[in-house]
Amino acid sequence: MCQPWKVLTPACVLGLGLIGGSLLRAATAAGREVFGYNRSIDGVQAARFDGFDATADITEALERAAAESALIVLAVPMPALPTMLDHVRTTAPNCPLTDVTSVKVAVLQAVREHGLLDRFVGGHPMTGTAHSGWAAGDEKLFAGAPWVLSVDDHVDANVWAEVMHLALDCGSFVVPARSDEHDAAAAAISHLPHLFAETLASTAADVPLAWALAAGSFRDGTRVAATAPELVRAMCEANAGPLGSVLDRAIDLLTRARDGLAATGSVAELVGSGHAARTRYDDYDRPQIRDIVVGQNGWRQELAAAGRAGGVLRSALQGPDSQE
């Protein structure tokens, strides 16, 4: 049967913290119908006071989602995910489903265990601040930020397209990636930087003279150490395998630098490779993915390959003329 490709599906956001609360705002600003659930009544009241559609009743939110075939967005921290998936399975098992959590394999596994895989496309907006809660939210939080969408083998083209439109409507560009490749990349560019910031702050602790001297490199290098520890732990610990691998690599680089400094007085190797890498990053201009048709034979593999090469979507890809 024939369906219009872009349906402005209503969205139901579960969790109205920094990310979920910003999503409620951004999707509303984009003209979409969106409503939210939050466990704490304080967050719900704050959202309502700001003019948004929110409830503290999870069953009410999910019954409405089921009735409207809304896209459900899991925006709760990892530890709350199983409970939330229980609710979805009970009340709205046929709704399209996505998440905005920072690890993808662990979420995929939890979704699979709840029998909800068919309608699920994992997502991860690469944005945030050191603050949390409804009040910290911002409708511009996603503007210009990468938003990863998983292209694992099970992924449904219609659900993928719905989440793609939501991410683009919020001002993000979309990075297609397999969940395992996402997690390896996120370990290198998000989780390891967090642990480095914690390490820098810890190393300088208890030396007030060091603090008096602290300048840009220290402030920059420790900024994300201000993030709530439970959030940092949740994302690092849910990605223990890939994070362990990049920690091995980083410890090896630092150990070689230390040994080289002691033996020959030189840190040339590390400084040379780091500068070259940062220069390549500065010169890197995300190429745009244009010609892949979502749902066409091999589309998931093509998107994964394009994302692996550094490509991104800045506007919607075309879908097939008919979808079942």
Place this chain on the structure above:
Amino acid sequence: MCQPWKVLTPACVLGLGLIGGSLLRAATAAGREVFGYNRSIDGVQAARFDGFDATADITEALERAAAESALIVLAVPMPALPTMLDHVRTTAPNCPLTDVTSVKVAVLQAVREHGLLDRFVGGHPMTGTAHSGWAAGDEKLFAGAPWVLSVDDHVDANVWAEVMHLALDCGSFVVPARSDEHDAAAAAISHLPHLFAETLASTAADVPLAWALAAGSFRDGTRVAATAPELVRAMCEANAGPLGSVLDRAIDLLTRARDGLAATGSVAELVGSGHAARTRYDDYDRPQIRDIVVGQNGWRQELAAAGRAGGVLRSALQGPDSQE
């Protein structure tokens, strides 16, 4: 004999790169007489074109410094320091002397070897950008930044006061510290962050997907990896001992985090200590040093202790009524 405490001594800046060039601009803007030397004629011509007093003739610059009893500021990279000190010893050995280099014990040793210790007070403005050369300079570069002045046992009160006034005139606040304590602190809050940035950039290199995903924590964590490699090497390699110690500490913290993650799935210890340290840093409000009289009995020890406790000077300390 009696001298006015604040004499606006002329200043002679040797080296017109980012720091020296900014100093020439800032001191001029503060109404001081200041002139500069640069090895490359291009830098001299650019400075002259911008209306500043500069020469590529080191003997001319130092003969003028000697004639005017100018404060000589060594603003060349570490590798060029011995040559510059040869010139100073030959042409202007009795001028007050300071430097703006990022390590203090190594400079102190070089100055001692050239027999110039009596008139020397080491300095280190904790500021900079990833750019270099005359064109990168900015008269506001020092505004609000820490400027360390050494209070080693040999330091002369008059020279110390002259350098203090120069730093304050440029908009910095002054952090008094012994050279060895400066170097240990700088290893923790400047040199280690540089090596961490190089390590983060290197770890993420060759993974275009990681670059596509890179967000704030990666950009912040690798920003200083854009600094010219020879500058990073010069400061790290000249501070090998203290840097080796903080590298040991950092590698130990990261190794325990990796092992804990593998064994128990937790990074609670590192994340907890890092967050606590960053929070204390955010809450730290540099206390002001006011009541120490420069030149009075024990003044160097008092300033070192006040700096060790995190104190800074935001306005000039008083000197004794008479100085010899």
